[in-house]
Amino acid sequence: MATPVTATQLTPDNAHTVVDHDPEQLGRRLSKAPSMAKDTVFEKSPGVLKIEAISSVFTHWYLWVLFLFVFLISYCYGLDGTMRYTLQNYALASFDSLAQISTVTVVRSIVAAAGQPVYAKISDFFGRASILFIAVFFYVIGTIVQAASKSVATFSGGAVLYQLGYTGLQLLVEVIIGDSTSLRNRLFFSFIPAAPFLINAWVSGNIVDALYKGAGWEWGIGMWAIIVPVLSLPLFAILMMAKRRAKKDGLLEGIPKQNLLSVSLWLDFANKVDLIGLFLLAATLSLCLLPFTLAAGTASKWRTAPIIVTLVFGFAVALPLFIVWEVKFAHHPILPFRLLRDRTILCGLGIALMLNTCWYTQGDYLYTTLIVAFDKSIIQATRVTNIYSFVSVVIGFTLGAVVRYVRRLKWFIVTGGSLFILAFGLLIRFRGGTSPSDFAGLIGAEVVLGIAGGMLSYPTQALVQAAVKHERMAVITALYLATYSVGSALGNTIAAAIWTNSLPHHLITNLNAAGFTNATELAAAAYGNPFVFVVDYPIGTPERTAVDSAFYEVQRYLCIAGICLSVILFALTFGLRDVRLTDEQSFEDAEEHTLTEKDREAIRAAESNLVVK
Template sequence: MADIPTSSGLAEHADRHDRKEKDGGPSDSSSILSTSAASESSAQAGVKRLEATTSTWSKKSLLIAYFSVYLMAFITSLEQQVTIGLSAFATSAFSTHSLLATILVVQSVVLSVVKPPMSKIADVFGRLEAFTICIFLYVIGYIMQAGSNNVRTYASAAIFYSAGQTGLQILQQIFVADTSNLLNRALVSTIPDIPFLINVWVGPEVTQSVLSGPGWRWGYGVWTIVLPVAFIPLALSLFLNQRKASRQGLLPPSPFAGYSVKQSLTNLWYELDFFGLILLSAAIALILIPLTLASRASGGWSNASIIAMIVIGIACLVVFPFWERSTKLAPHAFFPKDLFTKVTVLAGVAIAFFYFMAFYLSVFPYFYSYLLVVHGQSVTTAGRITQTFTFTSTVTSIIISFIIKYTKHYKYFITLGGAIYTVGIGLMLRYRTIGASTGTLVGCQIAVGIGGGMLNVPAQLGVQASAKHQQVAAATAIFLTILEIGGAVGSSISGAIWTNNLLPKLQAYLPPETQVNATDIYGSVVVASTGWPMGDPTRDAINRAYQETMTKLLIVAVCVSLPILPLSLFMKNYKLDQASSVTDIDQHVKGTVIGGDISQAETREGEAIRNGSAVPETTQTAQPTSFLGKLRRKLVCVVVGDGAVGKTCLLISYTTNKFPSEYVPTVFDNYAVTVMIGDEPYTLGLFDTAGQEDYDRLRPLSYPQTDVFLVCFSVTSPASFENVREKWFPEVHHHCPGVPCLIVGTQTDLRDDTAVREKLAKQKMQPVRKEDGERMAKELGAVKYVECSALTQYKLKDVFDEAIVAALEPPSTGKGSKGKSKGSKCLIL
C-alpha cells in the first residue's frame, strides 16, 4: 500500500523526478506541486455531496447541525430508556413474555442488516436523504407498535422501528466522522451518548408514570411527534448548504443523470448491492431466529421448517463472501475488500462481536425480569439498576475520549476495558444470589459499564482509523453491523437458554397446587412478580427457577467475554494526529469540521515554478477551515479519451500518490484539490469521464464551465492515439470551442515492455513515440503534448502543472484556441 507523502517525502519525490529528467531530457513543464488530494479517489456521490456541503457551510451551520443531532440523540435515548421497560409489559399483555428474546432477535437482525445498506444509501444519495428515510421508518414503526393488538403486529412494527433506529445510529456516527478530524472523533462521537447521563434516571420514572397513567401504548406513540421536530434543524442545515454548494458548482452530477429508468434501477441494484443485502439478511435471520423458536415448534429441533431455515441460512452465509469478492457481481460491495486485509479492522470487529454478545447474555434482556421477580424490585428500581450500565459506560467513554484526545492513542484502553468488562460479568455471576443487596447489584453493573465504556468507542475509532474517508461509512457500518450481529447471537442464545430451562424448572419446582399455573408464570413477568408474595412456596419455586436459569446465562456470558482481551493486543496503536507516510492513516475530512484547523499533516508547501514566469509561487493543501469564508476561485479540468487508456489511474495516482489495484470502469467521477496561487486559494476540480460509445450522449454533461481539457491516449494503443484526432478533439471543440487542450500520452512505463512490443509487432504496429505526440499536438493546435506514467508517477505532476498554466494563461492564438479570450469557459446551450 502506497503511503501518503509527507513534506520530506514530497521533496524526495521531486528529487527522483529531477533525476529522471536528467536521464530522459529536460522537463517541458513548470513545477507547481505534487501532493495528495483532499478528496478520496473512489468517493461516491453522497460522500462528495457532503464534502461539498461542509466546504460551504459556516461554523453556525455546523453548530446548528450538531444541536439537532444532540436533540435527536436526547429523544431517542429517552425513548429507549422508557420503552425498555414497556416491552416486558407489552408482550405480557399478549401473554407472550417468553417471546421477548425472539422479538429482540428480530430487532437485532434488522439492526444488523440495515446498517450496511443505510451507509450505502448515505454514500450514493447523500446524508440528508438517508436521515429522512430513517425518520420515516422510525415513525411508521412506533405508530404500528402503539396500535398493535397482538404479538405479530408488535413484532412487525419492531422491524420498521429498528430499521429507523439503527439507521439514525449509524448516520449520526457517519456524520460525526464526516465533520470531525480523527484526533477529535472519539470525543465528538460521544455526543449522541451524553443524553443517557440524564435519561438513564429519568426513563424509569417516565415508564412508571406511563404504566400507571395512559398505558404502554402512549409510551410508544409520543415519539412519532417529537423526533421529526428534532430533525428539522439538521434537515434545514444540510438542505440549505447543499443548495449553496450547488450554486457554487461544487455538487457532483447525479450518479443517475442521463440514464433511463431501467438503467437507473440497474445501477441502483449494483450501487446498493441489493443481492448482497438479501444474502446477509437471510443468513442472519434464518440462522438465529430458529434458536428461539425451536422449543415452541412441533417436534422441536426435528421440525422440518426449523431445519430448512437453518440450512438455507448457512448456505446464504457461505455464498455471501464469494458474492462480495466478485468485482463483476458486486462492484460496490458492502464491505471494501482491502479493509479485511487489515488486522486492526479484523480484531476491532471481533471485539465488537464478543462485547455485545456478552452484553445480551448478561445485562440484557432477562436481567430486568430477574430483578422484578427474584429480588422483588419495583419497575423504577429495576430500571435504574439495569441502566446503571448505560450511565457508567457513557461517563467512562466521555472521560476516555478526552484522554485519547490528549494522549493521541487508543489501544491500551481497549485492553484494560476488556479485562474490567470480563471481571464485571464475573462479579454478576458471583453475586447472582437471592440475598445479594441492591448495592452489590449496582456495583456489578458499574464494573461492567466501566469496562464497556473503555473498549467500545476506542475499538470503533481504531477501525475507522484504518479506513480512507470514502470507506469511513463502510468501516463504521462494518463495526456496528458486527456489533449488532453479536447482539443477535447473544439474544438467540439467551432466548434458547431461557425457553429451554425456565418452563421445565417451573414445572419441576412448583408445588402441586400451582403446577397448572406454570405456563402462565412462564408467559408473563407480571404474573411471576406479583402473583404470589415473597416467602410463599410458589414464589420460592419461581425464584429458584429464575435464579438457576440466570446463572446459566451468566456462565455463558463470562466465557464469551474472554476473547476480548487477547484480541485487543492485535490492534495497531495508531498515533491519531498523524496522517502521513509514517502511519497507515489515510483520512482527510474537508471543509468546516470539528478540529479542522490546519496541521502539519494536512498542509504541504510546494516549490515555486522553475521558469518563474507562468504562475506565481503555489502551494496545494487539503481544504482547511481557515480558507473558508474567502472567495475561492475554481479551475475545472476535464479528462477525456478512449476507455482503458488510464484516465482514472492518472487522476487517482495524482490525487492520492497511490496506484489503484483494480480496474473499475468510470461513468463520471470527480476529485478536488486546493491550490494556493500567491495568497489566493483556487479549487482545482478534476473530472473523469467514460470513453465508451454508450456514454457519448451523457459525457458532454461534464463539459460546461471547463477551463482546460486533458485528451488522453495510451502510448501502447495506436488506435487510441488515432482517436484523439478522429473523435476526441472534434468532440471537445464542438462543445467547447476555444477551451485549451493538452494531449496526454499515458502508460509510458509500458512503451519498452517486451510483451507489449511483441503483441503490437504481431499486428504490424509499434508504441506511439514522443515525437508522434508532439507532431499531433502541433497539427491540432493543442497547447502542448505531455506524457507520463501513473504507475511510476514519471512526469505525472508535470501534466497537471501544464493544465493549470493553460487554464490561467490560455493561448490567444492557435487552432485549438481560436477566438478565445482569457478566462472564457465552455458553455453548452
C-alpha cells in the same frame, strides 16, 4: 505519486477527477483492459463530494449548532429506545408471549445488520440528508404499527419498520460526526449521540412507570410518531443551510447531477449496495438464529420439521451461498475483504461482534430478573438496566478528553476488555436475592461493566474509522455497526436458547419439589407473564420462593456463557494497532496495510498514466 484532488480544490473543470485508490476495482479494471490505465481515475461518490464541500464551510458556530441538533435527535431516539426496551416487556406480556422478547430483538438486530450498509451507500450516493428523510419515515410507520398491534406478529412487524428508522438515525449522526471532526477529537464528539443516557438513565423509569399505570404501553410507544419528526427538523434545516452556503460559494459546481428518474442510476445503486448480498445476509441470519429463539424450551420442538429444515437451510444453503457470492461474484461486497487485511479493522469488527454478544447474554432478561428475583419496582428495574449506558457514557467522555492529549487508544481498550471479564464474574455471584447486599452487588457489577463498555465500543469504532480513507468512512462505520447488530442477534439467540430451554424445566422441578400439585399451571403462569405472577405471589410465599430459585439458576447460566465469550473479546483487543491520532480527518496513508504488491503495482501503473482534465 500523483496528489489526489480534495473537496476544497474542486472547480467546475476538475470536479470529476477525484482520485480514489481502491485497488480491488483498480486491479479488476486493469486486468480486463490494460489500455484503460491511462484513463483510470475514480470519482468519489457524489454524497461524499457534497459533504466534503459542505464541511468546508462549517464555521465554529455551524459546528456547535450542528452538534446541538445532533444531541436533540439523539436524545429523542435514545429516550424512546430506553423506554421501548422496557415497554416491549409489557407489550409481549399482554399477549402472553414474554419469552418471545428475544425473537423480537433478534429480528430487529437482523434488520439493523442488513440496513446499515444500505444507509451508508445511500448517504454516499445521495448525501447525508437523504438518510434523515428515509429514516424518519420508517421510524414513524413502525412506531404506529407497534402501538396499534394486538398480536406478537403485528408487534414484530412494527419492530422491523421501527428498527429501519432507528438504524438510519443512528448511522446518520455517527457519520456526520466522523465527517466534521479530526482523529484526535472524534472519540469525544462520538459520545454526543450517547450523551442523552446521562439523563435518560434516571428519568426513563419514572416515565415508563407513569405511562404503564396511566395511558398504557401503547401510548408510551405511539407518542414518538409525533415527537421524532418534529425534533428531526432542526438537524435537517442546518444541513440545508450549510448546503445552500456551499452552493453560493460555488463549491457544489461540477459535482455530478443525479436524475432520480434514470433507470441506469438505480441499477448502478443496486449494484453498489449489493442487494443480492444483503438478501443472502438477512436470509442467513434469520435461518440460522431465529430457530433457537422459537424452540420454546421443549425437546419435542427441536425435533419438529420446521426447526430442523430452517437450520439446515440456514447453515447448509444460505451461509455457503452468501460466502461464495461475496468472494466470487459481488462487485461491491458488503464485507470489503481487502480491508480485512488490516488487523485493526479485523479485530475491531471482532470486538464489536463479541461486545454485544456478551452483553446480551446477561442483559436480555435482566429486567425480568430484577422484577422477579430481586423483587424491584418498575422504576428501580429500569434504572438498573440503564446503569451500563450511563457509566459507559461518563467514562467515554472522560476518556475522549484524555485521548485528545494522549493521542493513543489501544491500551485503554485492552483495559476495558479485562474489566469486562471481571464484571461477568461479579454477575455470576450476584444473580438474584432480596437482601441489600445482593442488590448492591448487582449494581457494582453493572458499574464495572459500564466502565468496560466506555473503554471498548466507541474507542474501537474510532480506531476502525482511522484505518480507512474518508471515502470509505461511512461504509466502515456501517459495517462496524452492522457487526454490532449481528452481535446483538447472537447474544439474544444465546440468551433465548438458554432461557427457553432451561427456565420451564427449573420452574416445574422446583414447584414439584415444593409439593404443589398444580406445578405445571404455576410454571406456565410464571413463565408466560411473570409480572402478573409476582403480584399474585409476593415475596415469602412458597410459590414465589420456588420460582425465584429457578430464575437465580437460569441467570447464572446466562452469565457463565457471557464470561466465556468475554475471554475471546479480551484476546481480540491485543490485535489492534497502537496508532497516534492526529488533527487530520483521516490519515494520508490509511489503508496502506490492506495493499498487496500487486495492488501497489496497479496503482503505480494508473498514476503514472493519470491525465487530470
